[in-house]
Amino acid sequence: MPKLKTKSGAKKRFKITGTGKVKYQQAGKRHGMIKRTNKQIRNHRGTDVLFKTDGDNIIRFFLPNS
Template sequence: MPKIKTHRGAAKRFRTTGSGKLLRNKAYKRHILTKKSPKRKRNMVGVDMVADVDQAAVRRMLPNLNL
């Protein structure tokens, strides 16, 4: 039986917390920043949790997570 491969794009975008929850970076901060307010840009900094409805799909792409 062949090994299950990790989705390499997902592996670069998600990481887990110590308790096993998934983290993601926030979107919309790469370009066209002049029309966005400083408050909006500041709120896009950092990481956020993956939504509950998306957890199963992300875990399928990352079978080798040690949870």
């Protein structure tokens, strides 16, 4: 049986931390900044961690056999 490949879309969008949580880049920072408040722009800076149930679904893309 051939090796199972990870989903390349998930590989580009998510990272798995050492403790098994899933990090992602927050949405809403590409364009249209003029209509967003400074607070919204500030709060979407950096990365965030997915909720556990959502993260479990994403991990299946990285580890198809688990």
